[in-house]
Each structure stands twice: as C-alpha cells, then as structure tokens.
Amino acid sequence: MDSQLLTPVVFIIFNRPDTTKIVFEAIRQAKPQTLLVIADGPRPSHFSDVEKCEATRSIIEGVDWECNILKNYSDINLGCKQRVSSGLDWVFDSFESAIILEDDCLPDPTFFRFCSELLNQYADDERIMVISGNNFQFGRRRTENSYYFSAFTHCWGWATWRRAWQHYDIEMKLWPTVRDNGWLKDILHFKYAISYWEYIFQSVFDDLINSWAYRWLFTCWMQGGLTVIPNINLVSNIGFNNEATHTKRVNHIANIPTERMGFPLLHPQFLIRDTQSDNLTQKNIFRLSILKFIKIKIKKALNSITK
Template sequence: MRTPVVLIIFKRPNTTEKVFEAIRQAKPPKLFVIADGPRADRPGETENCEATRAIIEQVDWNCEVITNYSDINLGCRLRVSSGLDWVFSQVEEAIILEDDCLPHSTFFQFCDELLDKYRDDNRIMVVAGNNFQYGRVRNQDSYYFSRYNHCWGWATWRRAWQHYDHQMKLWPKIRDEDWLKDILLDLSAVKFWQNIFQYTYEEKINSWAYAWTFSCWIQNGLSILPNVNLVSNIGYSLEATHTVKNYNDFANMPVGSIDFPLRHPLFMIRNSQADLFTQRNNFYDSRISVVLQQKIKHFANKLSN
C-alpha cells in the first residue's frame, strides 16, 4: 500500500493491540500516531496510556513512525481534530483508524485505490469503511455515494480536511436561516441534526465527528461507502468514552471482504434510499435522546461542581 495510516490511541491497550496488528499486516510506509494524555483524577489511567503507547514500539516493518503524544488530556474533540491538523500539515491524504476500529484486510486497498481515483474531485470528502445497511445491497457496484461520513475507519485528503472547523462558526447562520432543510429534505432529520449540532456547538457533546459532519455538509460533500462492512467497532465497553453499551446494534458488527478490481459507479448521484434507511435506523430521536440527555446532565453537573 502507498497511503500513510493514522492511528488514534488513548488508554485501551487491548483494543489498540488488535487494531495495530491489522495495520502491521497492511504494512503502510508511514504511520502517524496521535495520543491523548491521561486525566489526573482517573486512577490507573497514566499506566494504561503508557501501556497503549508501548504497543507502537512493536513496529517491525519498513515504516516511518511519527508520534504526537499529549502530556495532558485534551479530550476527544480537541485531541482528534488537532492531531489530524498536524497530520495533514505533513501529508496530502491518509487512512484514519481509532483504537477500537478493527478493519478487514481489504479496507486498506479499498481506501488506497479510491483516494487515488478521487484525489482531485472536490465533490468527495470522505472514503469510509462502514456499511450500516444490514445486508441491503444498494447497487451492483463496489460502493455508493452518501451524505453520511461514517468515521469508524475512513480516509480523506488535506483538500477536504481544510474545511474542518471544530468551533462550527457557521452553525448559527445555518440554523437561523433553516439551511438544514435544504440539506436533509426531511423534517424529522432536520430536528435530529439541529439538536446534535446545537449541543456540539455549545460543547455539551465532546465530539469532533459531529463537527466534521457539519463541515462536510456545508460543502455539499459526498462520502463513499462500501457495499460490504469493512470495519468493526470492538470498543463498546465501560472503558469507552462514547460507545459504552455492549448490546448496541453497532457493537462488533461482522466485516466482509470487498472484491478487486473495484466496480466503480458510472455516475455520481447520492443514494437517497440508502441515506433514508441510515437516518431512520441510525440517527433518530428515540434512539439517542436518553444518551444526549445524560451527556447534557453530566456537562451541567461538571459546571456546577
């Protein structure tokens, strides 16, 4: 493979070791490692962070390893976004994995080829490894185009990441002028994402990913999603920052192999049927409202203490 790989780690050596082994099998020529620092009030976290970072020392193939380790805890939103700013200040494109995103071996070639094919096509913002269609095949090609930039194993270019704004400065204008209606064309989806973006803007949700979705949407950007799931999130546990329920539908989803040579779509039209299914099954109020309320309550308690 040709593309640099970015591995984002924190304090989970068990999942990190599995993802690292997948990267080792792919043998990228360059490996960027982004690590957040331990929280002082969490017993044992310093040791877990050190054990996780030690895994990176096992690189045994011809590879340039470049690390960006924070001594302090920056939190998910700032650590990931600042780390990717650092990566894309050095390279034009990269494949990105977090410490709980375990890819199938064909994920790397899938990203490698599509990063090359769409390198100069500003319509495409993301190449992702996730498929949440639960066996529904949306076309006879290897992938389809979507508005959803799933981020459990993905790839992008500097030209796309330059649009990322973790402060979401344009959100008040988008919100107040009802631009989400033009983007989503569905009032229930608009309501859902208005809440998500507002909470993220107010930093009541510590998420870089929602800010990235917002950045992609206001550029009218498309994502490439495979017709088979290529990455499984193995991190649903009490140790996780966000994925804490191990009975979630997304936990440990099976992965499959994608065939090569890839079958490319003959035209670039977003698959609205697939996106509607994703919105209704992955992103709807009754599914996550309790989680959002818990996050907001936790945030409020922190402010009052």
C-alpha cells in the same frame, strides 16, 4: 496485502491497550510505509489512566517492518474534540492524504486497498470528501457496484485528503446561520431527521457533546461534500463497553462483521447521492427517543411563543 502499503496510516490511541493491540495487529499486516500515531494524555481525575496510556503507547513499539513512525503524543488530556482535531491538523500539514483508524476500529485487510485506490480515484474531485469503511445497510444494497455516495461521514475507519480537511471548522462558525435560516431543510428530507441534527449540532456547538466527528460531518455538509460508502462493511467497532468515550452501550451497530472487498472495484457510473440508503441510515443509526423528540418539539414551541 502482499506488498507494503504506500498510503500513510494514522492511528489514534488513548488508554485502551486491549483494543489497541488488536487493531495494531491489523495495521501490522498491512505494513504501511508511514505510520502516524496520535495519542491523548491521561485524565487528571482518572489515576489508572497513567498506566493505561503507557501500556497503550508501548504497543506501538512493536513495529517490526520497515516503517517511518511519526508520533504526536500529548502529555496532558486534551479530550476527544481537541486531541483528534489537532492531531489531524498535524497529519495534513505534512501529507496530502491518509487512512485513519481509531483504537477500537478493526478493519478487514481489504479496507486498506479500498481506501488507497479511491484516494487516488477521487484525488482531484472536490465533491468527494471522505472514503469510509463502514456500511450500516445490514445487507441491503441498491446496485452491484463496490460502493455508493452518501451525505454521512461514517468515521469508524476512513480516509481523506488535505484538500478536504482544510475546510474543517472546529468552532462550527456557520451553525447559527444554518440553524436560524432553516438550511438543514435543504439537506434533509424528513422532519424527524431535521430535529435530530438540530439537536446534535446545537449540543456540539454548546460543547455538551465532546466530539470532533460531528463537527467534521457539519463541515462536509457546509461544503456539499459526499462520502464513499462501501457496499459491504469493512470495519467493525469492537470498542463498545464502559471504557469507551461515546460507545458505552452495546447495540445493533457494535461488532458488525466485516467482509472482504472484491477487486477490481466496480465504480458507479454516476456521482449521485443515494438518498434511499441515507434515509435507512438515518432511521437505523441516527434517531432520537420519542421522549427526547417530544421535549424538542415542546422547547421549539415555547421558543416561538417567547420571541
């Protein structure tokens, strides 16, 4: 980008100076006028975290453009759920909208303009809750538009508004009602998808999965919100390794190449969720192993018998 980026950029970091340095360089090229940095503290049982966290935070001192830097650093380890949730609460206490990157999400330079333009385009349209930089269609596209609308809140590089984040419910208070009354059937169209998300949401609700992102997805579903998905991939996750919190095993969605978005953007003429693309995403990204699926079915059967 030739001019300074006016939309605030949020950078979420922890203990990975290697990937943080790469992503920081991409942010540096965009020259955001405001940079908000959220950092978690070292884990008590990981002695190397102290040094790694310090090395990671020192990268932020490399800001060499005119920039308002705001820092929200935790002295203790809060974990993924609490640190990101509280950090984004802090962001949207002060700003109406923001672009958000984690320390392993490497964007194409056009990602920033894509997000900024669409944050303006849909600023007052409460149907849209997320602008994503991710595309998991692997070359398939249904239209020639620059983007489509999805139910999935892909968050490896994304943007949103205060008006959307205000609905975020870290406790997932509505989950028992949704679960017990079968409301997922009204969102999803296939039994395997319902089984998958019942398993994920219950695991998150029980704190078996330390995640803010699944809680955010659930929030958006409860609001009937949609996500803008680019028709090309704009952000690559470069953090698949043993140092990662969730993405330890390299798979088919690791290091997906990015492409440059063309401008001016070609906007869809209608605001309809692309269920064909979502079904492909469900099959390719969100799936259970056959063994786990069978275990879930058995557990459901046993629960129905004991009731």
